Amino acid sequence: MKGNADGGAQAGKPILTDGRILRGIIDGSFIPAFVIDRDHRVLHWNRALERISGIPAASVVGTNEHWRAFYDKPRPCMADLLVDGALNEIPRWYADKVRESSLLPEAFEAVDFFPALGEGGRWLRFTATLIRDDRGGIAGAVETLEDITEQKLAEEALRESQQRLYQILEGSPIPTFVIDRDHQVIFWNRALEALSRIRADDIVGTDEHWRAFYAQKRPCMADLIIDRKPHEIRRWYEGKGAPSKLLKEAFEATDFFPDLGQGGRWLRFTAAAIRNSQGALVGAVETLEDITEQRKAETSLQESEQRLHSILQGSTIPTFVIGRDHRVLFWNRALEELSRIPAKEVVGTNQQWRAFYGGERPCMADLLVDGDIRELARWYRGKYSKSKLLKDAFEAVDFFPSLADGTWVRFTATVIRNARGEVLGALETLEDITERKRSEIALKKAHDELEQRVEERTVDLLQFSESLKREIVERKEAEQKLRKRERELKRKTRSLQEVNTAMKVLLDQREQDRREVEEMILNNVRELLAPYLERLKKTKLNEAQMAHVRVLETNLDNIVSPFLKNLHSKHLNLTPKETRVASLIKEGRTTKEIAALLGMSVAAVEFHRNNLRKKLGLRNKKANLVSHLASM
Template sequence: MAVASRKEDGMKGKAAKKQTSGGKGPVKKEGGAPSASTVSSLLLHSIIQGFSIPAFVIGTDHKVLFWNSALEKLSNIPAGEIVGTNQQWRAFYAEERPCMADLILNGITERIPKWYAGKYRKSDLLEEAYEATDFFPDLGEDGRWLRFTAAAVRDDGGRLVGALETLEDITEQKVAEINQREIEQRLFYVIEGSPIPTFVVGLDHKVIYWNRALERLSKIPAIEMIGTNGHWRAFYAQERPCMADLLVNETPEIIQEWYRGVAKSKLLDETYEAEGFFPDLGESGRWLRFIAVPIRSSQRVLMGAIETLEDITERKRIEQVVIENEQRLRSVIQGFSIPAFVIGKDHKVLYWNRALEQLSKIPASEVVGTNRHWRAFYAQERPCMADLLVDSALAKVPKWYSGKYRKSDLIEESYEATDFFPALGKSGRWLRFTAAAIRDSHGELVGAVETLEDITEQKTAEDSLKKAARVKK
């Protein structure tokens, strides 16, 4: 009986060993039929082996019962080396330490934070189950990111019989996430460090970035703006869309309704530019030039929009001063009783006053913007004295005005001359004309002015006196 008993025990041990290691064939009861426990074990084994997700199961003694094919590939450790041992840690760690399944099996879940601090959470779907994400440097050549879940395994009677742990390789996803975060961080530093006020909105119109330059311009800190759709507050007294909002809505066709004078960028597609005065910015309002462009993914999917704002208040002020100065200059020149014209560096007429219109019988509208001012004085095209000064061709003055000119005693870079112009009037006119160079505040030559005094009567009187003197002699 003792021998029979030992043989029976030996047979049970062999059957158990076959079952634990995956079992090449079912263990049969007397009569050849497999036992219920063997069928269940083989069914569980087949299910776990069929998982596309790496998985292993340990018993209450922490020894591995199942180690599926997917985990063999992931860990490069065959099941034959692990099943029946408590060395499952070898697949994931350089030194022996508990896996999450071990902690659940021991019922010491309070120790999970010690091993997985900041990396785990309780499962929302299963009782007695925990999930975690971690990087395993000893997996593969460069390490792998795994999302793993461990759950207690209980029998029909509710008794704890083991633990199951599944492991999902999420390396590609995590690398993409890390790369995305790095790109976003670099973008943040670029935007944050830009001296140009800038903000970015997402598809929900909520602010993602609000840089320091815009904080200073708007007097609104980023902490008040990020995560809200209140960016309009920086520019308008009442809620209305910014240009970035219209691009997020994919309605560029209505931009003109909100921003007069808007123009499509000549450099970038889907980019719009505009200028405007914002009375609610600063103490007395600010002029801004703003550019908005949609943000798209590499697959051209719309993700948001970025808007940059350049404070051009000083430029506008200078432009206004220039306009006012030009208006004053025009008024002064137009008010001259002496005929005068002004040309630019390109020899085109900028001003042609009323007195010169009367003298030349040529209206300003026919001459301004052209280089045909010579028509008023000569039958064929040739330079006027103002043209020679614009070209800094003073050496050529004698060629065109030999014996008729002299350098001004009053003004630098100015010449005077007297000549008869047979094409002027019915029988020609005598003119005394003065040309002077015009320079800007930096000393750069920008044009020349020429004034013309009709001295025909004076010349006629002088000629009469000369004739009378000759007759008297």
């Protein structure tokens, strides 16, 4: 009996020792934990759980009220369900929040929010596992808890941030797409759907974003950034793009996409790398801006500026234009001739004054650019007036001794404004009125002399009795002068006739020059083009290429032959296409051959044939069109 008693004591001792070890491990752990026995009574409630629950161990150990730490009314914790072996009840109490532990046998883990825990509630990740005795029987259960509130709040903030970013990108009017590290599209906003006419549902999850921009597969700029291939960016976008000045690891470019929309679109696009918080490359974003209308406007502006440049350059009126900074932007040929200063010497400088003055001083255009109208009176006192024809314009007449051999000029300056009414510069035109001014001066001088003579004659009549005789004599002298003047007029008339004769000679010379130019063109065609056409015909050409060569040879023959000249001189209302069709008909080409050569339908060729017959007067007649054209 004694031996059995001792044996029982020895058998129970390890269990007691194990209990003390378990208590020490749990109490010393920083992980909140509690242990219940087979009767659901709390055996251990460590200090970490005291802190998180606000319930001291002394008030809960030995009771089955551990639920108080987590819920506002009695209900089983997960440890309770395991002790009871009620695994089928776990889904009831924890629904979609629980799963079997992948690390521990006979253990379950879950994540849930406990509004009664702490201030404002806490998110906990908790794991419950069975405790078995030496015989394998259920002795109780241990449940550990991990406060993941901060993690949950961070995840929620991240989701909200991602949602906000998604809404911003989705609602943005800027077409945008995002690809991941594997070049798969993860975002394609509505603006890009509208631009590309490709729905996000058809493209997200694929690597076919190239379809929106190109006819065949090739990398977009975002792909090249993902692959870290800057040299490939230069290859694909040579002369069209460069590293972004605003964004790091970003490139931007401008290009025309003929397959985008109707007639193609001009896009300015920027691609940038996307990195995570650790700096790892996780994707790329590419934004696009449709600048088609802007490019069209720029082209129209360039064409308009070119037309204006041509008009001013070809004008016989001396003209110059200055910018807001008083630098010369334009100096036409007429002004070059008047001022004897080449445009290249003044364009880009503020030395327009050199043409008119001996020292530096403002021209009228300079004063208008500065908006300093009061200074006009200082520099042009008694010589200027406001233009009656142009707004913001003034005109003046002045003598410029340094211009040519001294020149009288009427000049007009007007402000140039942009669409917003802002001053961009000024334009000044000049008119050489030297001859007119000299005539006016001579006329005034003669008028003054005549008045003086009349006054003298009046005094003579009062002072001398014989003044009448002298006046008669003077009148006779005046008549002689008048006859002399008439003779001078006749002499000038003869001079004008001689000038007309000289003009006729010049016109005859111009006609002769024209014939020489035509002969020169004929010789150039025969000597410079015909030999190369002969060499080209001897090369290995396919039938279509040879046909085009023959057409080229025929057209060159027509150029140097009188056919096209006769055709246009007699029928000036032929269109260019009708002229080309007529040339090919004259060669004996069939309707199908002409259609193939000119890239038009057979019906179109027939339409041009009918128009030719009508314009040549062959409609409803039996005359052969080929023969008629050959006779020309």
